[in-house]
Amino acid sequence: MADDKDVLRDVWFGRIPTCFTLNQDEVTEREAEPYYLLLPRVSYLTLVTDKVKKHFLKVMRAEDVEEMWFEYEGTPLKWHYPIGVLFDLHASNNVLPWSITVHFKNFPDHDLLHCPSNSVIEAHFMSSIKEADALKHKSQVVNDMQKKDHKQLWMGLQNDKFDQFWAMNRKLMEYPTEDGGFRYIPFRIYQTMSDRPFIQKLFRPVSPEGSAHSLGDLLKEMYPDAITNDGEQKRYQVVIHGIEPLLETPLQWLSEHLSHPDNFLHICVIPLTHQPAG
């Protein structure tokens, strides 16, 4: 039986094989070869694609290069979402490797946030951690940390250092035993069937009667369509880190073990009809 700590490692080291191809309308001095890379599920596109940029800049002139952005089958990819979430949401039922198109022009500023430097990614990451702690601990734990502790969380992610990250992150996963869990669970439910980017609301891990809430309880409250009732055909997959956890799984356990480094549980609801033909 896998130890709970093994789950933390499996989550951290999850990878997605990806093929980056330059958008054919970009102006190049010679033909651009595709670039292959294993992307960390828990990181962010703009943090891990320096090599991709360098590779394509070799065949382009400086004046043809603006802010790099990524697209999958016509959908601009939001760099501020964890990579694994983007894959599960848009491409999980398609063949590997994940084929991403790279652009250097016509940045879609009505769809994507700008990402001029790594400090923007860091600010975004830390802001998620702070918001998660506001929900879990009324911000008490994150506010008690020093600046260097915050830095350690970020450096751990940036440099892919599991131990360095979790040395600090474990504090954010603690709670008073008598409470039975966090104050509220930081989560977001994503789907592509409507314009709304995600659902995020207050939800406690423990009921007023003291019983542990499950993943199914969360969905019943926030996204009842995702639940298959008796006799119905299954319409949706509920995916976290590329797997479908049992709906009976306690939400508190999921929050402690299957959250992303930003301390949020990112849950994707994917329609089962969204499958490639053949």
Next chain:
Amino acid sequence: GEVPSLLSAPPSAVRAAERWLDLGGGSGEEGSEEGYLRKTALRSVTLDSESAQKQEGSGSDSEPHTSCPSSVEPHGQEGEQPDCIKDDTDDDDAGICTVTESSSQVLQFEYHILYSCSYSSPVLYFRAFTLEGRSLSLEEVWSSVHPNFRLRLQNSPLNTITQQEHPLLGQPFFVLHPCRTEEFMRPVLQVAQDQHRPVNYVLSWLSVVGPVVGLDVPLKYSTLVHPASSVSSTEPD
């Protein structure tokens, strides 16, 4: 107790804010529970990147909405059309701040108020476009913020403006970070409680953060709050 949700405030309190904010629906699936307040306004703005770094005169710590006349005050208080406010570009002659190199243009600003359940407070989202529809960058927005406000924001990093995804629309907006909201709202609520005065939480909050990004709350709206309509204002949880 928790600060009541913006949208669970008594109807009359919300109506006061609604006079100049349209109630925009979200995706509509849950109706008014998840809407947001929205206002669009045309502002003639001085994009002043030159003096973004230097600061003259006032080093005082006074609250933004009293320290320096905003360069974007609305025309008078009468005959105001909430949906389309065109403002003068005032020459600032208060001597507190000097506008040097600048270009003046008319921009369209869109302001949204949403409620953050994580922080139990309202959050101001906004974006700006040129009349041709080009989005303003963070640098340009920053340079449109009055120099005195800019200094204050730079000194308190948790109050900076960042670009974020609108949680209901999924599009990029600029946001004034809500972290410090409780800090400046608490005294307001306490005094009002002590004096048994009604407080419209949203209008009070907005009158502090709004002017920083050019959203003014005309005085006359504060007179619309009367005893029967008070938002029960307990401290944020």
